[in-house]
Amino acid sequence: xxxxxxxxxxxxxxxxxxxxxxxxxxxxxxxxxxxxxxxxxxxxxxxxxxxxxxxxxxxxxxxxxxxxxxxxxxxxxxxxxxxxxxxxxxxxxxxxxxxxxxxxxxxxxxxxxxxxxxxxxxxxxxxxxxxxxxxxxxxxxxxxxxxxxxxxxxxxxxxxxxxxxxxxxxxxxxxxxxxxxxxxxxxxxxxxxxxxxxxxxxxxxxxxxxxxxxxxxxxxxxxxxxxxxxxxxxxxxxxxxxxxxxxxxxxxxxxxxxxxxxxxxxxxxxxxxxxxxxxxxxxxxxxxxxxxxxxxxxxxxxxxxxxxxxxxxxxxxxxxx
Amino acid sequence: xxxxxxxxxxxxxxxxxxxxxxxxxxxxxxxxxxxxxxxxxxxxxxxxxxxxxxxxxxxxxxxxxxxxxxxxxxxxxxxxxxxxxxxxxxxxxxxxxxxxxxxxxxxxxxxxxxxxxxxxxxxxxxxxxxxxxxxxxxxxxxxxxxxxxxxxxxxxxxxxxxxxxxxxxxxxxxxxxxxxxxxxxxxxxxxxxxxxxxxxxxxxxxxxxxxxxxxxxxxxxxxxxxxxxxxxxxxxxxxxxxxxxxxxxxxxxxxxxxxxxxxxxxxxxxxxxxxxxxxxxxxxxxxxxxxxxxxxxxxxxxxxxxxxxxxxxxxxxxxxx
Numbered sequence: 001x002x003x004x005x006x007x008x009x010x011x012x013x014x015x016x017x018x019x020x021x022x023x024x025x026x027x028x029x030x031x032x033x034x035x036x037x038x039x040x041x042x043x044x045x046x047x048x049x050x051x052x053x054x055x056x057x058x059x060x061x062x063x064x065x066x067x068x069x070x071x072x073x074x075x076x077x078x079x080x081x082x083x084x085x086x087x088x089x090x091x092x093x094x095x096x097x098x099x100x101x102x103x104x105x106x107x108x109x110x111x112x113x114x115x116x117x118x119x120x121x122x123x124x125x126x127x128x129x130x131x132x133x134x135x136x137x138x139x140x141x142x143x144x145x146x147x148x149x150x151x152x153x154x155x156x157x158x159x160x161x162x163x164x165x166x167x168x169x170x171x172x173x174x175x176x177x178x179x180x181x182x183x184x185x186x187x188x189x190x191x192x193x194x195x196x197x198x199x200x201x202x203x204x205x206x207x208x209x210x211x212x213x214x215x216x217x218x219x220x221x222x223x224x225x226x227x228x229x230x231x232x233x234x235x236x237x238x239x240x241x242x243x244x245x246x247x248x249x250x251x252x253x254x255x256x257x258x259x260x261x262x263x264x265x266x267x268x269x270x271x272x273x274x275x276x277x278x279x280x281x282x283x284x285x286x287x288x289x290x291x292x293x294x295x296x297x298x299x300x301x302x303x304x305x306x307x308x309x310x311x312x313x314x315x316x317x318x319x320x321x
Numbered sequence: 322x323x324x325x326x327x328x329x330x331x332x333x334x335x336x337x338x339x340x341x342x343x344x345x346x347x348x349x350x351x352x353x354x355x356x357x358x359x360x361x362x363x364x365x366x367x368x369x370x371x372x373x374x375x376x377x378x379x380x381x382x383x384x385x386x387x388x389x390x391x392x393x394x395x396x397x398x399x400x401x402x403x404x405x406x407x408x409x410x411x412x413x414x415x416x417x418x419x420x421x422x423x424x425x426x427x428x429x430x431x432x433x434x435x436x437x438x439x440x441x442x443x444x445x446x447x448x449x450x451x452x453x454x455x456x457x458x459x460x461x462x463x464x465x466x467x468x469x470x471x472x473x474x475x476x477x478x479x480x481x482x483x484x485x486x487x488x489x490x491x492x493x494x495x496x497x498x499x500x501x502x503x504x505x506x507x508x509x510x511x512x513x514x515x516x517x518x519x520x521x522x523x524x525x526x527x528x529x530x531x532x533x534x535x536x537x538x539x540x541x542x543x544x545x546x547x548x549x550x551x552x553x554x555x556x557x558x559x560x561x562x563x564x565x566x567x568x569x570x571x572x573x574x575x576x577x578x579x580x581x582x583x584x585x586x587x588x589x590x591x592x593x594x595x596x597x598x599x600x601x602x603x604x605x606x607x608x609x610x611x612x613x614x615x616x617x618x619x620x621x622x623x624x625x626x627x628x629x630x631x632x633x634x635x636x637x638x639x640x641x642x
């Protein structure tokens with residue numbers, strides 16, 4: 001379990017598929033490091049992917065995301081499911097692997113070998129989270145997870161991003177945090193498949209639910225469309241979590257039957273392929289320190305000799321390598 | 322001033338250069354809308370750009386960014402400078418032009434014709450803020466602004482982004498908000514050219530300054546390098562603002578004399594050209610609803626037939642159009 005260093009990809013993939021946590025961790029590190037091995041890794045993982053259901057959980061700081069994730073994972077474990085958790089912190093330049101937190105945060109499951117927990121920061125490599133998260137999901141999927149939970153802090157754009165990654169998106173709120181303009185601003189009303197008012201034992205929970213319901217019913221939805229339910233939980237005590245798990249199952253069935261699952265996964269694959277392609281092009285155009293075409297074009301733009309569109313045209317159509 | 326609709330680009334650019342606020346506003350709207358006219362706009366603006374000093378101001382919510390910007394703009398106006406302000410809210414899917422705020426927020430300067438104020442949201446168009454902000458800066462630069470202030474909320478990655486856009490980056494803190502780990506996590510210690518502890522009349526201000534100074538001196542800096550000063554202000558009363566303006570001038574001189582200005586502007590141009598090129602490619606690869614190569618590749622990846630790297634290779638090298 002403590003073996004380290006370069007390992008042959010097929011061996012690593014086989015060990016990850018056999019449930020070896022260290023191999024899973026190593027593969028996710030390769031993703032975080034944007035390793036050149038990834039090309040080979042993804043090709044090897046590919047036949048074993050597509051089985052996991054991806055659940056995105058998002059919400060503003062303080063709504064109880066970690067506690068809720070913890071409670072949901074417990075319920076999924078009771079149902080015999082293998083679960084992977086990716087906790088994404090877009091504000092962190094570190095990967096969580098190196099930094100505190102995980103085992104404390106998700107204490108209930110730290111010793112459960114059928115739960116993989118990993119936090120990922122935006123390491124600032126080419127492509128960012130749009131690039132790394134789907135690949136980390138692929139690792140957990142191929143490692144046999146029935147569910148991969150992707151937990152993100154809701155800071156603006158990230159809700160929209162998590163919705164792009166997930167089969168099902170769960171938006172968490174807490175009483176008193178969801179005033180109309182804020183909710184609309186953060187775009188949460190468009191991304192949720194399920195809404196949960198957590199900390200439902202606090203004052204104002206019922207009002208938050210009512211307001212949210214009103215806002216959600218404002219838009220017309222076509223016949224047969226999914227109508228996002230608004231649930232109430234107290235994740236710290238487990239109250240309401242079984243109902244939530246039931247609704248998650250119901251959404252999974254709807255996704256399958258409506259054809260929406262295929263549509264979402266195609267869209268996700270599209271974003272993933274695009275992110276990989278764009279990262280490859282950026283790399284081809286050169287790193288920050290190289291003296292390549294882009295550098296020459298940039299100097300010309302900075303000097304006011306060329307406008308940025310003309311320079312971009314030359315970069316794209318001139319091949320750039 | 323209330324004329325609307327399509328206008329010939331040369332006329333619009335001429336009017337913006339003559340100081341007509343409505344024409345400046347219209348050009349920035351073209352940027353926000355990712356208008357096809359931008360290519361022509363940027364070519365027309367290009368000979369008139371490169372003069373403005375770009376000042377990035379960032380900090381966590383609550384440190385007093387708007388008040389500080391307001392106080393700095395007042396000082397710059399006293400010095401006879403024309404000023405543009407771009408308030409960037411990455412969490413907002415709206416542009417500020419349409420939404421409340423600006424005139425109230427920057428009340429002191431709302432009627433000053435030598436101050437342009439505009440807030441911009443991340444409208445979610447191709448390329449995001451990395452794409453739109455430098456182009457909006459170009460508009461204000463060509464319109465004759467001596468200084469363009471780009472104000473961003475410090476939520477993780479955005480500090481790093483603003484530093485990439487600015488000639489000078491000012492990081493704001495407030496007493497009691499800057500504990501070590503948080504500061505390091507947000508990456509602020511790497512991006513600031515100047516640090517300001519605002520609300521310096523509050524308890525703990527001196528301690529915050531001391532801690533920040535200690536953290537800033539931990540890293541070795543080469544001979545001749547800029548050593549970021551840590552200043553104290555009470556922006557609401559104007560206390561310390563003149564000193565800050567003096568330090569900003571000193572940094573501008575250092576940038577010029579050290580050659581760092583050229584280096585930063587080349588890097589900025591590089592990012593700008595790259596963002597435009599990537600947006601153009603994404604557009605070429607097709608919008609979300611079109612039935613193009615990327616769509617076929619995505620379906621194949623979603624079905625597990627192709628791995629995402631192989632698909633990206635085909636997208637990049639197959640031409641994709």
